[in-house]
Amino acid sequence: MIQRLPFSASNSYAELIERLRLARFGEFPAGSSFVSKTVKGRLYWYVQLPTGGDYSRKQIYIGPDSDDLRERMESHGEYRADxxxxRRLVAAIIASGVPKPDRITGEIVALLAxxxxxRLRALIxxxxxxQTYAAHLAARLAISSMATQDLDIAQDFGVSSKIDDELERPVLEILRDLDPRFAPISYVxxxxxxxxYSLGERYRVDVLTTNRGAPRDAPSFLNALGSDAVPLTFMDFLLRDPIETALLHGAGVxxxxxxxxxxxxxxxxxxRDRKVNPEKGLKDRLQAAQLIEILAEDDPFALRDAYAEARERGEAWRELLDQAVSLLPHTARAALEG
Structure with a gap:
């Protein structure tokens, strides 16, 4: 049975998301303006910084054109330092039973943000x-499926190649702001x-990207993030149509x-692709089953559309899905196939 968060938590989360969106646009200095560029027939928006002073970069990428982005640009002047x-909203949401990240994760994500x-369309x-889906979906998720000592950051290779902007510094330098002992791990x-990049045995950050063509062993360099990344099969399906959520750290990220x-x-x-690690596969199915139960009630069409799209990717995809679905509870299988 789905355990829902109280309405007060949902309202606090909705307010937090809106304030975080405004805050992102409020960080630009006075005199900034918005300009657009068309790349391969698609419109993208940048912030044009005022010239002179401490501003060495003239333009900052903020995203592809959308109604939502235009609304945020129009409300740019309404930002307040709040x-x-x-912080109070974050505390109230956590008090309702929503998990918060560990300190290292929270600080790393805040530094990356x-x-x-x-802003450069990297994803967690x-x-x-x-973890962030609990507040987003207003539902409690099993703590047993949330244990981790690492952070996975991903970016579509095509997106990274097309964005005319990049991180202020490479990922490793950012991590070393938190702890200078962070060290690169040589690619196998x-x-x-x-x-x-790892902090000894305590923590690890992995950078992932989409695979281009046949499976490959060579890493791909992500220009926007200043890091090599592991190209993974199935990643293009995962990264398509992302959403914004809030990491409940500090004043929210x-x-x-x-x-x-x-x-x-x-x-x-x-x-099922991870046959060598049954424990990880079990955790993956537990996370999937919980989300399926919630989405079957909240957004069944999105769930079935995603499932149908994956099955249309080919026989290898269908075989892995059939194996996994056969291990799900009956209610979860019915939600996918009904």
């Missing part, structure tokens, strides 16, 4: 993304490159994560 109010990672994927197929429906279906696929 950090303490946002400050450097522009999520994996268990940390799953190319010791000269690193797609992961606005992040991008996969849509819950795509996350659930992707977890089903990789739960």
């Amino acid at each position: 950090v303490e109010d946002r 400050q450097a522009g990672a999520f 994927v994996g268990t940390i993304a799953y 197929f190319d010791a000269a490159k690193a797609t992961s 606005l992040v991008n994560v996969p849509s819950p429906a795509r996350y659930a279906v992707h977890k089903l696929i990789v739960s």
